[in-house]
Amino acid sequence: MAKERGQRVIASNRKARHDYEILDIYEAGIALVGTEVKSLRHGRVSLADAYASVDDGEIFLRGLHVPEYTHGSWTNHEPRRVRKLLLHRKEIARLIGKTHEGGLTLVPLSLYFKDGYAKVELALARGKKAHDKRQAIAKRDAQREIQRAMGRFAKGRDLA
Known part of the structure; x- marks a missing residue:
């Protein structure tokens, strides 16, 4: 083998x-x-x-x-x-x-x-701690939203 x-x-x-x-x-x-x-x-x-x-x-x-x-x-x-x-x-x-x-x-x-x-x-x-976990989740959500906005901008779509 x-x-x-x-x-x-x-x-x-x-x-x-x-x-x-x-x-x-x-x-x-x-x-x-x-x-x-x-x-x-x-x-x-x-x-x-x-x-x-x-x-x-x-x-x-x-x-x-x-x-x-x-x-x-x-x-x-x-x-x-x-x-x-x-x-x-x-x-x-x-x-x-x-x-x-x-x-x-x-x-x-x-x-x-x-x-x-x-x-x-x-x-x-x-x-x-619980507040650290919440901060990590909020940071991850913010990053995801930024990436979505950048993707829409790159495709020439409206930012709103």
Whole structure:
């Protein structure tokens, strides 16, 4: 079988970009068992409740739901087990320092295959307040209206 090339997104956490202010993004590998990989290749995963935490100088992904592989046997995995993230030592030290700093959390943004390896895009984020969310929505709506007006102007239509 030919080796897989390129990047294929399995799942993305769109709500994370709405609920959090993204400060920094890291790419991390995930320690998985065989049936988890097969289930991921079928695109069956949920990042909705997932988050990362620091334990004993290592970073773990918690709350990631990977359903059991349908053709698996007694060797099937537990759907919500804790999974170790694979990062460089310097990155781990930096993330530990930032999360202990206060108010920052580690949130998975997307899960994908890159050259055959399962990877997670991990964000160092700060939670948004309700008024920040409203401001972001208002700003996005204003940008959309500006683009529409520019499009109408470019087509020679009336601006009113």
